[in-house]
Amino acid sequence: MKHLVVLTGAGMSAESGIKTFRDENGLWEGHDVMTVASPDGFKKHPELVLDFYNQRRKQLLEVSPNQAHYLLASLEKDIKTTIITQNVDDLHERAGSSNVIHLHGELLKARSTGNATNVFPWKKDIMLGDICKEGHQIRPHIVWFGEAVPMIENAIKICQTADVLLIIGTSMQVYPAASLVDYVPQNTSIYYIDPKPALSATHQVNVISEKATTGLQKFINYYL
Known part of the structure; x- marks a missing residue:
């Protein structure tokens, strides 16, 4: 990968x-x-x-980062990892992730x-x-409703380079963020972690119906 x-x-x-x-x-x-x-x-x-x-x-x-944040940060040691987040918190950064794009802004700015x-x-x-x-x-x-999402074009370009797309804890209902899944290459494997998944499993999409911490550990253990 x-x-x-x-x-x-x-x-x-x-x-x-x-x-x-x-x-x-x-x-x-x-x-x-x-x-x-x-x-x-x-x-x-x-x-x-x-x-x-x-x-x-x-x-x-x-609050503090949880184990899922730390697990993602640890992947950077071995894999080029880019995080595109809809969250406005800084928990990814606090856990050690260095390549984070905030689609919807940042609360501490x-x-x-x-x-x-x-x-x-x-x-x-x-x-x-x-x-x-x-x-x-x-x-x-x-970024409020009705405002442009300045980082979306950059996020699209990044998704176009993905070998694996990992989706964690999103309802896939907020656009344009939810449309990013449409920009990954056809041969890119997609893994979706959410206790109430909004996507169904297909030949390309693998669904892990769990919360972020346990689902991410399972992804690392079985799919990486």
């Missing part, structure tokens, strides 16, 4: 205690998704949106509302009145 590409979702971090936020009613922590995760929601309710992400940031700083390319580290609360050096209000560095 020359290149292992890993696509991770909320299920990857669930065992670390990170809430998946979105429940069966489509609510995030009791809020409508579009209220706390859209440009329009931020425009109408900026303090509510900032508080929502302030709470998420505090939670992230209190902020950016200017007046210049999307002005992105910088940020670990404390963001409040109304916090401005960047250019004088603009800052916001979480998160």
Whole structure:
């Protein structure tokens, strides 16, 4: 194997205690998704949106990577490994993974509302009145619904080079991330780890119906 590409979702971090936020009613922590995760929601309710992400940031700083994060990081010793994550946490990096692409942004970064390319580290609360050096209000560095996904083209190119695609803990319902599976070569083996898999097994897709930690260990033991 020359290149292992890993696509991770909320299920990857669930065992670390990170809430998946979105429940069966489509609510995030009791809020409508579009209220706390859209440009329009931020425009109408900026303090509510900032508080929502302030709470998420505090939670992230209190948790640690789980065994699945460490297992993925350990693969780098022997295999070229690229992680494409839908998660906005930094648990892959904390576990030691060095090649991580965040499709949906990063919770421990902020950016200017007046210049999307002005992105910088940020670990404390963001409040109304916090401005960047250019004088603009800052916001979480998160890709909200209705916004472009800047890293998607890079992620597509990476998937086109995959010898194996490993999918962990994602419902395959969020686009364009879910479409990445369509860009791997036809001879690329796909392994999908999730306790409630949204993909069915085929000649190309192998399904491991388990949580991230046990499913990844099984992948390493039996398929690598």
